[in-house]
Amino acid sequence: QVQLVESGGGLVQAGGSLRLSCAASGRTFGSYAMGWFRQAPGKEREFVAAIPAITRSGGSIYYADSVKGRFTISRDNAKNTVYLQMNSLKPEDTAVYYCAARWMGASGLTLSNTYGYWGQGTQVTVSS
DSSP, X not given: OOOEEEEOOEEEETTOOEEEEEEEOSSOGXXXXXXXXXXXXXXXXXXXXXXXXXXXXXXOOEEOTTTTTTEEEEEETTTTEEEEEEOSOOGGGOEEEEEEEEESOOSOTTOGGGOOEEOOOEEEEEEO
């Protein structure tokens, strides 16, 4: 079992930056692959970024095409935390951002139905 708590959302102007954090409970954080997803009003939840479990050698980091070059996912296993650094924000990035965790595995990291644990979400609003 792992519990996830997101923070760092807020209101920012277009072109600005935010850093989201997701703190996880438990002592096996390094064994979980972590993902960020987002859901805008009236739209389905979509993949943003994912980072493999630290114990998985050779695993890849994934980004949605819409955020490549602007967003960076990282993890600090000593702090049981995964981050999403978001730069050059656009109004279309406005959404509730969710952190998700799954036990190990390296395939299907972009698919929300492969994650078993979810945070409550944090709102990101980008004004034009």
